[in-house]
Each structure stands twice: as structure tokens, then as C-alpha cells.
Amino acid sequence: DVKVTQSSRYLVKRTGEKVFLECVQDMDHENMFWYRQDPGLGLRLIYFSYDVKMKEKGDIPEGYSVSREKKERFSLILESASTNQTSMYLCASSSDVWYGYTFGSGTRLTVV
Amino acid sequence: ILNVEQSPQSLHVQEGDSTNFTCSFPSSNFYALHWYRWETAKSPEALFVMTLNGDEKKKGRISATLNTKEGYSYLYIKGSQPEDSATYLCAFRSNTGNQFYFGTGTSLTVIP
Numbered sequence: 001d002v003k004v005t006q007s008s009r010y011l012v013k014r015t016g017e018k019v020f021l022e023c024v025q026d027m028d029h030e031n032m033f034w035y036r037q038d039p040g041l042g043l044r045l046i047y048f049s050y051d052v053k054m055k056e057k058g059d060i061p062e063g064y065s066v067s068r069e070k071k072e073r074f075s076l077i078l079e080s081a082s083t084n085q086t087s088m089y090l091c092a093s094s095s096d097v098w099y100g101y102t103f104g105s106g107t108r109l110t111v112v
Numbered sequence: 113i114l115n116v117e118q119s120p121q122s123l124h125v126q127e128g129d130s131t132n133f134t135c136s137f138p139s140s141n142f143y144a145l146h147w148y149r150w151e152t153a154k155s156p157e158a159l160f161v162m163t164l165n166g167d168e169k170k171k172g173r174i175s176a177t178l179n180t181k182e183g184y185s186y187l188y189i190k191g192s193q194p195e196d197s198a199t200y201l202c203a204f205r206s207n208t209g210n211q212f213y214f215g216t217g218t219s220l221t222v223i224p
Contacts (some may be wrong), residue, residue: 004155005221028125035214040216041201041216042116042213042214042215042216042217043201043214044214045211048211056210057213059211071168089153090156093148097159097188098144098163099158099161100146100148100153100161101146101148101156101158101203101212103148103155103156103157104155105153105154105155106155
């Protein structure tokens, strides 16, 4: 089975900290994605990547950056965490649009 | 940002009841639609990938239909069981973009 592993299930950080959320997939997927999910809102795309060292902005990239140095790893970086970035973060990967996404189990980030 | 709507927002049914819910999306420039099931404390899991108008997909007691001309997809669950309790998400992609847009989900609770 394809696995997408997110490094932390729960995370509490202070305002202003630099935060790294890591995501690793083990099936050689080209495409990787970072979403956030907030109550009453659908999953919203932050950034995605179709290849190593390649990145594209999603709908809500402000306050975030990403890194994809290796095919299997896609990191989301909060440059200076703020309370409005408290959310559930989901990483996903896919080989092709015809197969759907495989999601990680999510990281619930609280910024205090 | 494209508008993807799901209804109802939540649903409670008795075990054994059949149920259905709706995903509405823009009726022009259709490319693909995904359905996912998201159980509490787990990762969203892909159920169906739908690409052609008139598509009908089935997995056990769950099935889905697609009408791209009018911009909707139905998900049906026959003889609901408590293990069907989850949030069901749909995601739409148009052929003019390169990302999927998620609805806010339908939360299903099956009462034993």
C-alpha cells in the first residue's frame, strides 16, 4: 500500500517560530500537495509540486513556503508562525489524476 | 477558485437505511471528479475517480454517478452500516486548471 507519512500528529508552536511540517511518500509519486482544513471550509491547497525542486502556489500560499529536494519528501515551512495558521494540515501524493490522491494522517498545528 | 458544493452538510440515518448525497460543481470545462471517505482520526481515502459523463462506479454498497452537463455527482450508500460513518468529500478539477477543488464534505452518522 502507498503510504504518506507526516512527521507529527499534533504540534504546538509559539507565535513567530519557524515551523517545519514534513511529509514523506514511499511510492515514487511525482505529485505532492499540502492542504489545510478549517471548520466550515473545504480542503484548501497551499502549495503543490510536480517534480523535484519544482513548486507551484495553490490558493492560500501567503505565510508558507515549501521545499522538495528529493522526490519522496515535501516539506511545508511556516516562516513565522501566526495564530491564524492554527489548523489541520494534510499532505497528499499522486501519480496521476486518474488514481486519486493518497493522503497522510494529518498534522494538527496549534500556534499560541 | 472554483465553487464545489456538497449537500447536505450532515446526515444521521438508522442502520440499514439507504442514503445519498450530492456534489455540485461548475458544468463547463469538466476534467475529473474524485470522491473520498474520511473517517475520524484517519486519512481521507479515495473511493472513486470519475471522468466521463454518465459514469457509474460501484464499490460494495457504495456507488456514485456523474452528470457533467448539469454539474453534479451523487454518492449512494445502500443499507448503511455504522462503519460507514465518516465525512464524504468530493473534489473537482476543470480542464483549464491544474488542481482539484474540494467541497466542505457531508458528515454521515449511522445510528446502530
